[in-house]
Amino acid sequence: MSEMAMPEGVIAGGWSYVLSAYGITAVVFIGYAWSLLRRRAAVSDGEEPK
Amino acid sequence: MNERRRRVIVTLIALAVSAGVLGYLAFGGIGENLVYYWSPTELKASGEQAVGASIRLGGLVQPGSIERDPDGLKLRFSVTDGVESVRVAAETVPPAMFREGIGVVVEGTLRTDGWFETHRLMVKHDNEYAAPGEGQELDMKELMKSMQFDESDA
Amino acid sequence: MKRFRWDAAVGLLGLALLLVGSYLGLFEAPAERHMGDVQRIMYVHVPTAWNAMLVLTAAFIFAIASVWTGKPKWDAVMTGATEAGVVMGALLIAQGMIWARPTWGIWWDWDVRLTTTLIMVILYAGILVLRSFVEDSDRRATWSAVAVIIGYVDVPLVYFCVRWWRSLHQIQSTPETVSSAMIVPLRINSFAILFIAIWFVAQRARLELARRRAEEVAPPPRRDRRQAEETNP
Structure with a gap:
């Protein structure tokens, strides 16, 4: 197209963003699962929480 | 009951x-009250009204219009909707995906001399995800669809 | 006493699929021709988006069933689906911001997709908070179900806004606009997060039913009731 020396418009690297996105996904899923199990264990309704 | x-x-x-x-x-x-960005045609049609106000302009980067200062601080390019185009002066480092034919949304003000000045340059990519070597060639008409100029003209 | 818990099996299946799908997405799928490796965020972001809207749609249906029948089980699953929707919606926004920075060049902008998604999370979180203040279990069920039904307006808005109005966020991709090499990890992670979401909803519903049983065993202290009457004469 143009004869100018343009950057090719491609993202180089960026693995830190990828790892952050997967990391926050893992943290939220594990954290929420843990919160569910802990809250269930805290209720004494006479039934054994599994 | x-x-x-x-x-x-x-x-x-x-x-x-x-x-x-x-x-x-x-x-x-x-x-109609929720226009996120103006097209170059709409911006030009509004004439003096648009000058000075903080607005967003959207369109594709016109191929062949990109000029960079040697020091890399100033960037000039045209934003087009296929009918009209507006010259943009950006004093910002563009996102890495910035290139000819990509959709952009720039936030800033229209000057009296017709230049659009921006400090916030955002890339608006389309919904295509291709592996290297795949995908369509630079087709401005096809790419223009991602700017949704028709849909929003309700 | 050990008995078969279908939801534990579904949750573990979801976890296993998520590991497989993420491995394929991170290491086997090709980089995108312009976005490069950053595009790999899609394999968690898009499934999170689909499933967040899906569980909130389930919450809407459960809310109708709850207010229609008055049965505690519908109130419990509605609460579960709403809370899962809030958690996944908040995660969705975080993932989206992380993806937006390298691609769009910004963390956030008030475009219609981002704004309606934020409204969705705040709205449903608000419903859960208000719900916790209502002591009477029948009244709590009715009002939160009505709020969930009305609040659901925002969910189709989140989906369709990018088609109806101009936005920074692109419209939905289709199998035609996504490289075939990217489809498999996307599908696997979609089912993975669906199964995990089902586990979330089931666990939260069980918790809600347990709390209700506990309330019947030991009603809340009188002091709280008097306070409630004072603020609401």
Whole structure:
């Protein structure tokens, strides 16, 4: 197209963003699962929480 | 029976309110007051009115229009909607994906000399995800669809 | 006493699929021709988006069933689906911001997709908070169900806004606009997060039913009731 020396418009690297996105996904899923199990264990309704 | 009827009525009212609000938002013409960015044609048509106000301009980067200062601080390019184009002066480092033919949304002000000055340059990519070597060539008409100029002209 | 818990099996299946799908997405799928490796965020972001809207749609249906029948089980699953929707919606926004920075060049902008998604999370979180203040279990069920039904307006808005109005966020991709090499990890992670979401909803519903049983065993202290009457004469 143009004869100018343009950057090719491609993202180089960026693995830190990828790892952050997967990391926050893992943290939220594990954290929420843990919160569910802990809250269930805290209720004494006479039934054994599994 | 009375309890049963009350429950049915509450359900129906809640559903009616829900449907009503959605219908109003979808068909009530709120979109006209909700223009996220202007097209170059709209910006030029508004004439003096648009000068000085903080607005967003959207379009594709015109191929062959990109000029960079040797020091890399100033960037100039044209934003086009296929009909009109506006020259943009950006004093910002563009996102890595910035290139000819990509969609951009720039926030800033229109100057009296017709240049659009921006400090916030955002890349608006389309919905295509291709592996290297795949995908369509630079086709401005096809790429223009991602700017949704037709849809929003309601 | 050990008995078969279907939801534990579904949750573990979801976890296993998520590991497989993420491995394929991170290491086997090709980089995108312009976005490069950053595009790999898609394999968690898009499934999170689909499933967040899906569980909130389930919450809407459960809310109708709850207010229609008055049965505690519908109130419990509605609460579960709403809370899962809030958690996944908040995660969705975080993932989206992380993806937006390298691609769009910004963390956030008030475009219609981002704004309606934020409204969705705040709205449903608000419903859960208000719900916790209502002591009477029948009244709590009715009012939160009505709020969930009306609040659901925002969910189709989140989906369709990018088609109806101009936005920074692109419209939905289709199988035609996504490289075939990217489809498999996307599908696997979509089912993975669906199964995990089902586990979330089931666990939260069980918790809600347990709390209700506990309330019947030991009603809340009188002091709280008097306070409630004072603020609401």
